[in-house]
Structures are given as structure tokens and as C-alpha cells.
Amino acid sequence: MKKTISANIAGTMFLIDEDAYNALEHYLHRIEAGYNNSSEGKEIVNDLELRLGELFENRTQSHKKTITIEDVNWAISILGKPEDLGTSQSSRSGFSDGTYYKPVHRLYRDPDNRAIGGVCGGLGAYFDIDPVLLRVLFVVLLFFGFGPLIYIILWIAIPKARTMTEKLEMHGEPPTPENIRKYS
Amino acid sequence: MNTDNVKAQMRKGVLEYCILLILSKNDVYASDIINMLKESQMIVVEGTLYPLLTRQKNAGLLSYRWEESPQGPPRKYYTITEQGSKFLKELDQSWDELIQAVQSIRDKHL
Numbered sequence: 122m123k124k125t126i127s128a129n130i131a132g133t134m135f136l137i138d139e140d141a142y143n144a145l146e147h148y149l150h151r152i153e154a155g156y157n158n159s160s161e162g163k164e165i166v167n168d169l170e171l172r173l174g175e176l177f178e179n180r181t182q183s184h185k186k187t188i189t190i191e192d193v194n195w196a197i198s199i200l201g202k203p204e205d206l207g208t209s210q211s212s213r214s215g216f217s218d219g220t221y222y223k224p225v226h227r228l229y230r231d232p233d234n235r236a237i238g239g240v241c242g243g244l245g246a247y248f249d250i251d252p253v254l255l256r257v258l259f260v261v262l263l264f265f266g267f268g269p270l271i272y273i274i275l276w277i278a279i280p281k282a283r284t285m286t287e288k289l290e291m292h293g294e295p296p297t298p299e300n301i302r303k304y305s
Numbered sequence: 306m307n308t309d310n311v312k313a314q315m316r317k318g319v320l321e322y323c324i325l326l327i328l329s330k331n332d333v334y335a336s337d338i339i340n341m342l343k344e345s346q347m348i349v350v351e352g353t354l355y356p357l358l359t360r361q362k363n364a365g366l367l368s369y370r371w372e373e374s375p376q377g378p379p380r381k382y383y384t385i386t387e388q389g390s391k392f393l394k395e396l397d398q399s400w401d402e403l404i405q406a407v408q409s410i411r412d413k414h415l
Contacts, residue, residue: 165359168359172335172351175336178376182376199350201353205350206350
């Protein structure tokens with residue numbers, strides 16, 4: 122089940138899944154940044170947004186539905202990836218100068234990687250350490266007495282990563298279509 | 306180097322010429338320019354068109370006006386300017402010269 126956003130695409134209102142919205146926003150930002158945020162770049166992105174409005178209008182007319190990540194990937198395949206549009210792409214992750222999109226990196230419990238509560242999974246995802254090592258560490262701390270207490274405190278304090286966006290934030294990755302497919 | 310890259314490079318140079326050709330006799334919507342280019346097998350990804358249209362407009366070769374559309378957002382309706390028409394004539398000549406040059410090389414060496 123996904124969260125839905127009502128988005129204004131070139132003046133028309135659309136209902137769009139949260140992950141689809143993030144991917145689309147990231148796509149448009151990457152292109153604009155590829156033109157060094159010049160006024161020409163803004164004009165081009167505007168035209169792209171208009172075209173997106175037309176494409177989605179035709180696609181969602183048959184029955185009332187929201188724009189999904191599949192719709193967004195379809196639209197991007199028609200319009201072309203940022204690399205194909207002749208812009209300057211200095212980094213695959215989309216942070217061409219780092220100023221327009223800061224990677225959000227938050228600590229969550231990982232529900233997809235849990236032995237007990239996903240605490241080690243979440244810590245592992247945040248610090249990029251193997252959760253198994255962390256679990257061993259906690260078992261060792263068990264013998265010192267305060268292991269379970271620390272674990273329980275972390276279990277209570279750290280929220281579970283439920284949505285796609287939160288899972289991406291947990292790994293500190295930007296919401297590109299490729300990344301979203303990884304965690305969906 | 307792969308063939309796709311070389312093909313894309315070839316197309317890129319010619320695309321600007323094709324846009325002016327399409328607009329030479331009629332005013333056309335941006336989305337229809339895309340469709341006409343697709344019909345003639347000229348483009349695959351639509352996104353390559355917008356930067357070119359914008360640059361040509363900024364160079365004074367094209368102009369546009371907004372027209373309301375019954376379904377969906379308003380659309381850009383492009384026209385070629387007088388400067389654009391003159392430029393087109395020069396490109397016509399360039400194109401003929403280029404074709405002749407390439408053909409002569411093909412005749413001599415194929």
C-alpha cells in the first residue's frame with residue numbers, strides 16, 4: 122500500500138504515488154541541474170513537464186487511477202534519460218553540484234532484515250556495516266549485562282522504515298527509478 | 306565507440322535542419338513536431354527536441370504562442386521567423402553540398 126500525493130504537473134492536477142512523485146521530481150531536477158540551473162534549462166524542463174502532463178493525461182484517461190512508478194518509468198523512456206538529453210551529468214547519483222538535492226540519511230529499523238526487531242538491520246543499513254557483526258556484538262554485550270537494555274532502548278527509539286521513501290533514506294540513497302526498483 | 310553513438314551524433318546535427326523544414330510552410334504544435342519526426346523515423350527520444358526548440362527560439366529562428374487545449378495543459382504553437390527562413394535556405398544548400406560530397410566519396414571508395 123502506498124501513500125498518494127496530489128501533484129501539479131504543468132498546471133493539471135494528478136494523483137500520483139509517493140515513490141513515483143519522488144522519482145519524477147528527481148528526474149526533472151537532474152535535467153535542470155544538467156543545464157546548470159540556467160534560465161534556458163528552466164525553460165526546457167518546463168517544456169518537458171508540459172509534455173509529461175500530456176503523456177499522463179492520455180495514460181490515465183481510460184480509468185480513474187493514480188500515476189504509478191511504472192507510468193513514470195514509461196514516460197522517462199519516451200522522453201529520454203538525463204544522460205541522453207545532452208546535459209552535463211557529472212555524477213550517477215544525480216548530485217551534480219550537491220546544492221539542489223541533499224541526500225537524506227536517517228536511522229530506521231529495517232523490517233526486511235530483522236532477527237528480532239530490525240535494530241541491527243537498520244544500524245547496518247545506516248552505517249553500511251554487516252548486520253550480522255552487530256548482532257554478534259549485541260550477543261557479546263549480553264554477557265556483560267547491558268546488551269538487552271541497549272537493544273530495547275534502540276528498539277523503542279528508532280522508528281521502523283515502512284514506506285519506500287523511508288527505506289531509501291535509511292540507506293541514504295536518492296529516489297532515482299533504479300534505486301526505487303531495488304527496494305520495492 | 307559504438308554504432309548507436311555515431312548514429313545519434315549524425316542525427317543530432319540534422320535535427321535542427323529538420324525542425325526548420327517542418328515549420329517552413331506551417332505553424333506546428335511542439336507535440337506534432339515530435340510526431341512528424343517520429344513518422345519519418347528521425348527521433349527516438351522526445352527529450353532531445355526541447356533543448357533544440359528552445360535554443361532556436363532564443364536565436365531568433367523560431368517564435369511561439371500559447372494555445373489553450375480542450376484536454377490537458379496549454380500548448381506551444383511554433384512559427385518560423387524571417388530570420389529562420391533565411392537560415393533554412395542556407396541549410397538547404399549546405400545539405401545538398403554535404404550529400405554530394407559524401408556521395409562522391411562513396412562512389413570513389415565503395
